[in-house]
Amino acid sequence: MSEIGTLYVVATPIGNLGDITLRALETLKQVDAIAAEDTRHTVGLLRHFGISKPLVAVHEHNEQQAAEGLLKRLQAGESIALVTDAGTPAVSDPGAVVVQAVRNAGVKVVPIPGASAVIAALSAAGIVEPGFCFEGFLPASGSQRRKRLDRLKGIPVTLVFYEAPHRIVECVQDLQTVFGGGRLLTIARELTKTFETIHTASLTDTVHWLQADSNQQRGEFVLLIHPAPAEKAEGLDDNTQRVLVRLLQELPLKQAVALATEITGHKKNELYEAALAIKAAS
Structure with missing residues (x-):
C-alpha cells in the first residue's frame, strides 16, 4: 500500500513575482500536481519560474467535487500543492473546503507562507494601536453591507476589508455613513504592483479623493478602518x-x-x- 501524500497550501505573490519564497518554488517543483483557482493564471506564474506540472482547477464553483478528487489522489500517495491566483488559499479565496476535507481524512496539510495583502497594508499604514480584525470582502448588496458594518462598528481594533474596484466608492460611502465622516481610513491599492498607492485620510475626505480621480478607483483594495480615538476623561492630563x-x-x-x-x-x-x-x- 502506497504512503499517503501531503497537501501543501502555497502562498503565491499578490503582484510582484519577486515576492515568491524559495520554499514555495521548491515545493511547486517537487509536488506531483498543482490545484489552482485559475489554471490559466497559474500557468503564467509557473512558466515565469520554469516549472511544468499537471494542473487541477479548484474554484468556488467546483470546490466540493474537486476536494473529493484531490483527497483520492493524496490517499494514493501523490503530493499536491494548493494555490490561488494571489496570496494564500483559503483566506478570502477558495481552498478552505479542500483543506477541511483533507484534514478530516487524516491527511497531512503543510502551510507554505508568503506574501499577504493584509499584513503588507498594516505594515505600511502606521496604525500604532495593537490588534486587528480581518473581515475579508463585505456583502455586495448595499443594505447588507451596511448591516454588517453596523455589527462591526463597536470592535475597538483596526478593521480590515478587501474590496473590488466597481464597489469601492459605494463601500467607502457606506463606511462614512456607519462610522462617521471623521473616522480615519487607510486605502492600500494595488499592493506590490506598479501603481501601488497607500492613502490615509478621514472617510469624508477619502470619498472626495476617490470621486476626484477615477484612476484611484482601479485595482485591488485593502481597506483599514482605524480604531476610534478614546474619549478623554475630564480631569486627566x-x-x-x-x-x-x-x-x-x-x-x-x-x-x-x-x-x-x-x-x-x-x-x-x-x-x-x-x-x-x-x-x-x-
Whole structure:
C-alpha cells in the first residue's frame, strides 16, 4: 500500500513575482500536481519560474467535487500543492473546503507562507494601536453591507476589508455613513504592483479623493478602518489618559486602574471612573 501524500497550501505573490519564497518554488517543483483557482493564471506564474506540472482547477464553483478528487489522489500517495491566483488559499479565496476535507481524512496539510495583502497594508499604514480584525470582502448588496458594518462598528481594533474596484466608492460611502465622516481610513491599492498607492485620510475626505480621480478607483483594495480615538476623561492630563488607555488594552479593568494609580499618582476612584468611560466609548 502506497504512503499517503501531503497537501501543501502555497502562498503565491499578490503582484510582484519577486515576492515568491524559495520554499514555495521548491515545493511547486517537487509536488506531483498543482490545484489552482485559475489554471490559466497559474500557468503564467509557473512558466515565469520554469516549472511544468499537471494542473487541477479548484474554484468556488467546483470546490466540493474537486476536494473529493484531490483527497483520492493524496490517499494514493501523490503530493499536491494548493494555490490561488494571489496570496494564500483559503483566506478570502477558495481552498478552505479542500483543506477541511483533507484534514478530516487524516491527511497531512503543510502551510507554505508568503506574501499577504493584509499584513503588507498594516505594515505600511502606521496604525500604532495593537490588534486587528480581518473581515475579508463585505456583502455586495448595499443594505447588507451596511448591516454588517453596523455589527462591526463597536470592535475597538483596526478593521480590515478587501474590496473590488466597481464597489469601492459605494463601500467607502457606506463606511462614512456607519462610522462617521471623521473616522480615519487607510486605502492600500494595488499592493506590490506598479501603481501601488497607500492613502490615509478621514472617510469624508477619502470619498472626495476617490470621486476626484477615477484612476484611484482601479485595482485591488485593502481597506483599514482605524480604531476610534478614546474619549478623554475630564480631569486627566494627556499623559495619564494615554497610560490608562494603553493599560486597558493589555489588562483587565481593575488591574489597569491599580497599575495606573501607581504610575501616575492619580486617585484610584478618579482613574476607575475614567476607565469605565473609556471602555464605554470603545
